Amino acid sequence: MDNLIINNLAGVLVVTSFFVVIARRAQTAAWLYALQSLVLIFLFVAIADQYNAHSLYEWSVSAFITKVVLLPSLLFYLFRNMRDEVAEQSALHPVIIAILVGVISLVAFYVVKPVALPMVSSLKFVLAVSLAHFFIGLLCIVTQRNILKQVFGYCLMENGSSLTLALLAHRAPHLMEVGITVDAIFAVxxxxxxxxxxxxxxxxxxxxQLTDLKG
Known part of the structure; x- marks a missing residue:
């Protein structure tokens, strides 16, 4: 039952990623990213409880501060005076994006099947989700005309890396998670x-409009 909860939370991560990608306005995407990060924190807590990975409790606190509060608020504030309705049109229809997200997730699941590490062996679906986030982030970057929305592709990749690290190095101190997130904040x-x-x-x-250099 506990693994079912963990897998369901991982599935919600994929769903929220999809909505981040298809969101028209960058400010909407910022709140959806905050929602996804909150789901990621619940996932950290569920894994910590099921597998006695107590370091993930500390990760959850630092992730809440940086991913749910600080970064989304910063994005929402900085995006408030920038909008281009033409740029908000995605290069692909949401249905096609949904299909691509599904394909990416399926391929990621088959890629991680041979992995036989101790904790990961029972959480291969979650590992597949963490891997899929790298490519969903890349999908966000290549399908969005709005350069603000492309920032969220990087944010999705960072959430994927945090989840991968939680699975493979869950006994590491939470300062590692803080360091990765701080790097991401400065990059953003x-x-x-x-x-x-x-x-x-x-x-x-x-x-x-930026493909042609003008002298």
């Missing part, structure tokens, strides 16, 4: 600064 800040400069200079967030 740099990307947003670049986006603000582009928006101020060209008045567009559409990546298609």
């Amino acid at each position: 800040i740099v990307m947003i600064i670049l986006a603000k400069l582009i928006y101020k200079k060209l008045n567009t967030l559409d990546v298609k």
Whole structure:
């Protein structure tokens, strides 16, 4: 039953990733990312309880502060004055994106099947979800015309790396999780600064408008 709860939470992670990708507005995606991060924290707690991985309790606290409160609030605040309705159109229909997310998840599950590490052997579905997040993040980057939405592709990848680390190095101190998240926050800040400069200079967030260099 406990593994069923863990697997269901992992499944919800995939669903929230899908909604992050298809969200039209960057601010909406920021709140959806916060929701996904909250699900990730519940997953940390469930794994910690089931497998006596007590370090994950500390990971959950630091992840709540950074992923649920700090980073989404920062994104929402910085995105408030930047909007480009043309750029909010996705390159692919949501149905096609849903199919691609499903295919990515299925392939990831078959890729992790041979893995035989102690805790992971009973949580292969969760490991598959963590691996799938790297490619779902990449899907977000390549299918979105809005450069603000592309930032969330990186955020999804970071959540995937946090889950992978929780499964493979769950006895590591929570400072490792903090370090990874802080690096991600600074990377996101740099990307947003670049986006603000582009928006101020060209008045567009559409990546298609940035393909031609102008002298």
